[in-house]
Amino acid sequence: MMNWDDLRYFLALVDCGTLTGAARRLQVEHTTVARRIDALEVVLKLRLFDRLVRGWQLTAEGQDLIEHAREVEERWFSFERKALSASKMEGVVRISAPPSLSTFLLAPRLKILCASLTGVELELQAERHQVSLGKREADIALRMARPQTAGLVIKPLASVGYGLYASKAYLKKHKEDDWEFVAYEKHSATPHHQWLEDYLAQRKVVLRSNDQMVLAQCAAANLGVTVLPHYLRQSHRHLYRIEQQACPLRRKLWLVMHDDVRRSPRVRAVADGLIDLFSGAEMTDLLL
Known part of the structure; x- marks a missing residue:
């Protein structure tokens, strides 16, 4: 057979x-x-x-x-x-989210949610690509772009703000006209990286990367100026937000589930916990 x-x-x-x-x-x-x-x-x-x-x-x-x-x-x-x-309130619930968001927003704040879900084991998958919810590669996904696939339940979770960042030491040493930049890889379709490319004009880029956590570390290490989501400012104590050159962009963060699994008690409980987490004042301060 x-x-x-x-x-x-x-x-x-x-x-x-x-x-x-x-x-x-x-x-x-x-x-x-x-x-x-x-x-x-x-x-x-x-x-x-x-x-x-x-x-x-x-x-x-x-x-x-x-x-x-x-x-x-x-x-x-x-x-x-x-x-x-049709399952009970026990088992594994897989959450897929972008790496930096998983590392600096979710991981430090899931203790209370884990403690409240007796019998449920969380699996946090830090992934750049979009996993298939239809194929059960994850039960819940947090995404920075609104999915267009049919059969999904989609809820706006939060707004994510962006800004220009560098180290205080770099800004003290370099005038604005002399700034150099660390940027995302060319031809990126991500809105905040496109905004940075327009802002750059003819100014010098000293390094590019496909990972914004790498860009954050480079900026904190005095390599130049970059654009980052505000929640990444906590990734390094030397990062400084440049208020006088604000990035106007805000992006929606979406919570996504497949319609077939949203009635699962454990998936629903985790989704509700994430919604509560992102609706708190502390999270709003970090994101904006």
Whole structure:
């Protein structure tokens, strides 16, 4: 009989294109991925992938099965989500949030929520990419962009303010006309990084990074001026907010769940706890 779980390995290899990528997604060894694909091929009596020197390549037979495999996968995840909605007040609840927000806002403030949820274990996933709530990669996601995917429950959680930051030592040593900048990677679509690119004009950028926690550390280490969410000012005691050159941007932070899981007692309790956390005066002060 076919092991239905082997379809996950098949689709992960289709999506990622390499054994290593599929293994990383599934959090297993690449040899496990290869073994599960081999087993699926034996049961189906089909060759799904050609093993080439440059990598594994889908056969025509494998290509024909992708759509059907995705239908089976979606039905399985739908079954899981429905089962979760009928579950008790116990088990794991996975929260996905951006790394800096997870590190400097959530992690230091989850103690009370954890203590109030007897029988519930929180799993905080600090991730740059948007995980799939439909595939149960997380139960709750905090996102800086409003999702457009159907079937999601979306609630505005808070407003996040931004500003220009540098160290006091840097600002004491450099006049505004002589400022140099640490900026995000080029071609970023993020609003506050686009604003910084416009603000820069022809001024010098000394370093770029794809991580705003790196930018915060660079600014605190006297490397230059950067734009940061206000909550990151607590990441380093040497960061100083430049009030006279305010960044006007505010971005919405959204709490997102799949519609099928919002009735789960434990997911609902965690979501309510996060809503209460972000509605407090302390959090508002940190964000704005």
